[in-house]
Amino acid sequence: MSLLSILVGLLATAIPRVHAQTWTDCQPLNETCPPNPAFGTNYTWNFSSDSLLDDNWNITNGAVDYAKDGMMFSIQRKLDSPTIRSKFYIFFGRVEYHIQAAPGAGVISSAVLQSDDLDEIDWEWIGADEYSVQSNYFGKGEFDSSDGKIHNVTENLTKDYHNYTTWWDKDKLEWWYDGQLLRTLKYEDADGGKYYPQTPMTIRLGIWPAGDPSQPKGRIEWAGGEIDYTDGPYTMYVKQVKAEDFSSGKEYVYTDHSGSWESIEIVPGNSTTWENLYGEDDSLSQKWARLPQAAKVGVYAGGATVAAICIAALVFFCIRQRRIGRREFNIQNNKMMEERTEMMNLQAEWRTKGYVGGRT
Ligand SMILES: *[C@@H]1O[C@H](CO)[C@@H](O)[C@H](O)[C@H]1NC(C)=O
Numbered sequence: 001m002s003l004l005s006i007l008v009g010l011l012a013t014a015i016p017r018v019h020a021q022t023w024t025d026c027q028p029l030n031e032t033c034p035p036n037p038a039f040g041t042n043y044t045w046n047f048s049s050d051s052l053l054d055d056n057w058n059i060t061n062g063a064v065d066y067a068k069d070g071m072m073f074s075i076q077r078k079l080d081s082p083t084i085r086s087k088f089y090i091f092f093g094r095v096e097y098h099i100q101a102a103p104g105a106g107v108i109s110s111a112v113l114q115s116d117d118l119d120e121i122d123w124e125w126i127g128a129d130e131y132s133v134q135s136n137y138f139g140k141g142e143f144d145s146s147d148g149k150i151h152n153v154t155e156n157l158t159k160d161y162h163n164y165t166t167w168w169d170k171d172k173l174e175w176w177y178d179g180q181l182l183r184t185l186k187y188e189d190a191d192g193g194k195y196y197p198q199t200p201m202t203i204r205l206g207i208w209p210a211g212d213p214s215q216p217k218g219r220i221e222w223a224g225g226e227i228d229y230t231d232g233p234y235t236m237y238v239k240q241v242k243a244e245d246f247s248s249g250k251e252y253v254y255t256d257h258s259g260s261w262e263s264i265e266i267v268p269g270n271s272t273t274w275e276n277l278y279g280e281d282d283s284l285s286q287k288w289a290r291l292p293q294a295a296k297v298g299v300y301a302g303g304a305t306v307a308a309i310c311i312a313a314l315v316f317f318c319i320r321q322r323r324i325g326r327r328e329f330n331i332q333n334n335k336m337m338e339e340r341t342e343m344m345n346l347q348a349e350w351r352t353k354g355y356v357g358g359r360t
């Protein structure tokens, strides 16, 4: 396995229903759910080879790789459908995606915001139509609430990166393409606001073979026909995601089952993602959380050797600190000892999880 290739879990056996998903971990319209971890800040992820997916994201299906200065989502075999999802939620915000869509009949590239009660704000690219992009939304998972629109453009969207920006506040939704406003949806235009997307959302990126022969006829037609796997791989590239949360807090909580934005409580504090990205007084586990996935794979695979290098790097850091001052050095030194212990705990944990083989 290449170091840069990240394989997580089992390969796809089912197609995730990006389009009007009807499944959710916990449905806040019916249940009392755990709080949504907030983003509460802004950040730009550049998915280049030296800055891979960090721990603020989950790979929810399949595997991703890196090419063309971006993250690669590829359909290589039947029913491949790599997807990633942010661990954090934004509660109104602005998300800028720099994407090169995948070509191919039956191939759908997608960049989606989705909440636990299944509000959704979509960008979708039908591989068969290289000169258009679709905008769509859903309210409360109601299939009938959706209103997909096709936007024709003059450039071939499968040949280069373009800037697709979603602006989402409580009054209106906007879809922007390379600085051009393609569409506006006002709150009241979504059935008087009932189906206006208005609950905290994660960011989801992925590709799926909606034109697989197993799919319903209508979906295959929408996807531009049946996919020809022998003509693949079909690949979407994502170079950059810039996200801004218009709310700031630690968590977002549904206080009732209405699914209205007024019912969402913002719990104050710094979010976990904020701590990961900007927190200063890092423990080793926070540093670990910030490490790109591929580096982690390296640590898992390299076991003792790589761990030793990590510790050496910390020692180097401490020596550098020495110049800053004796007192600070002592603090750092103590911290290093703590981190050493933490590293050993982590390693023990990996061993029990089977990441690290052999002795250390
Ligand atoms: C909520 O529960 C009711 C009754 O069990 C069910 O009919 C409905 O589909 C559920 N709604 C959602 C959004 O899950």
Ligand SMILES: *[C@@H]1O[C@H](CO)[C@@H](O)[C@H](O)[C@H]1NC(C)=O
Pocket (backbone or CB within 6 Å): 096, 163, 164, 165, 176, 177, 178, 179, 180
């Ligand atoms: C992407 O488009 C948005 C909306 O027009 C714009 O605000 C932003 O500056 C653009 N980003 C880049 C990198 O050009």
Ligand SMILES: *[C@@H]1O[C@H](CO)[C@@H](O)[C@H](O)[C@H]1NC(C)=O
Pocket (backbone or CB within 6 Å): 268, 269, 270, 280
């Ligand atoms: C967030 O963390 C910073 C630095 O640790 C701290 O100064 C600030 O008070 C925290 N903010 C909240 C809302 O807890």
